[in-house]
Amino acid sequence: MKDSAPSTPLHQPRRWLLWLASSMALTSLCFVSMPQPEAKAVDEALSRYSVAADQQYVRGNDLMLQGNYTDAAAAYRRAVSLNSRQSAYYRGLGNALLALESPSDAAVAYRQALRLNPHDALSYKSLGDIFVQQDRRPEAIEAYRNAITAGPNLTVAYVRLGNLLRQEGKLDEAMYNYQQAISTNFSVPEAHYELAITLDAMGRKEEAKKALERALALYTRQNNQAGVQRIAALQQREEATRPRRRREVARNEAEPVRFNR
Known part of the structure; x- marks a missing residue:
């Protein structure tokens, strides 16, 4: 006597297709019905954070023009804390720290900017300037070459x-x-x-x-x-x-x- 076929969906094509369709429908239903209000709230919160971060960045730029580097650095730090995905915020922070004669901290900020945007020519250039100050000529040459590649x-x-x-x-x-x-x-x-x-x-x-x-x-x-x-x-x-x-x-x-x- 032959053994009966397994009853799992994978061994019964029609039942397997029905099972797959019902699973997809259930997943879709859960996705549509559960998180929409929460997703909207999250989007709104992120938007508010993004706007606030931009405002702090603009404030930092204004303070830099005024020569108030300490408050500019604080504004850029607030921008970064609100939105850590913008390379320009880190570059601004690096510029302020460099003006405050903190080249090592500035280099950390520039490197973070480059991690977010490997084509940030200005951050490469500023890193080169720091390496020149530190008498690290080979690294400075490499940084300037990278700056030229990113910004011809x-x-x-x-x-x-x-x-x-x-x-x-x-x-x-x-x-x-x-x-x-x-x-x-x-x-x-x-x-x-x-x-x-x-x-x-x-x-x-x-x-x-x-x-x-x-x-x-x-x-x-x-x-x-x-x-x-x-x-x-x-x-x-x-x-x-x-x-x-x-x-x-x-x-x-x-x-x-x-x-x-």
């Missing part, structure tokens, strides 16, 4: 990366980054100034002179007296060393040629 038009990142590369003796790479900075925003005088310094170090004196003239024109147009004075001081140093260089050249030309016998 972030002029300041090109300039600061160029400065670090020049310090490492990588003049060609430094020059390239200054040129990229100028191509993204011609009106940034620092890019022309740093390019002039680099070209001079490469022995390309005429190009360096033209770049310095562009920097001076931009500083003057923007009424940036510190920049104008910076170039004036550089030119004075050049004038002071020029007679010495001429004497050295004249002495070298006057020396008789000696042949080894």
Whole structure:
């Protein structure tokens, strides 16, 4: 005698389909009937928290403009406590902490911003600035490169990366980054100034002179007296060393040629 077939739904296709349909209907009924009022209340609460967080963020920005960094940091902290999913809130907190000369705490805030938004070019740039302060050049270079990848038009990142590369003796790479900075925003005088310094170090004196003239024109147009004075001081140093260089050249030309016998 044959054994009777198992009575579980999985072994009886028609009964299994009926069982699946009834289960889905029951699940749907529970979903529709139970949590709707609570879900609406939760949505409303989240909306209120989001609005309040935005208000604190805006307040933090206003306080930063006023130079009140302590209260700005407090406002950004409140924004984060109300909504911890916005990278801009953490970046604002990092900016306030950096202004308060707390670079280590600022770095923590910037890293949190980057965890939420890996394409936050400004947070990468600010991390690079912190690493420069801490004399962590390789990490600073990496941070500026990441900033450029995330924000190809972030002029300041090109300039600061160029400065670090020049310090490492990588003049060609430094020059390239200054040129990229100028191509993204011609009106940034620092890019022309740093390019002039680099070209001079490469022995390309005429190009360096033209770049310095562009920097001076931009500083003057923007009424940036510190920049104008910076170039004036550089030119004075050049004038002071020029007679010495001429004497050295004249002495070298006057020396008789000696042949080894």
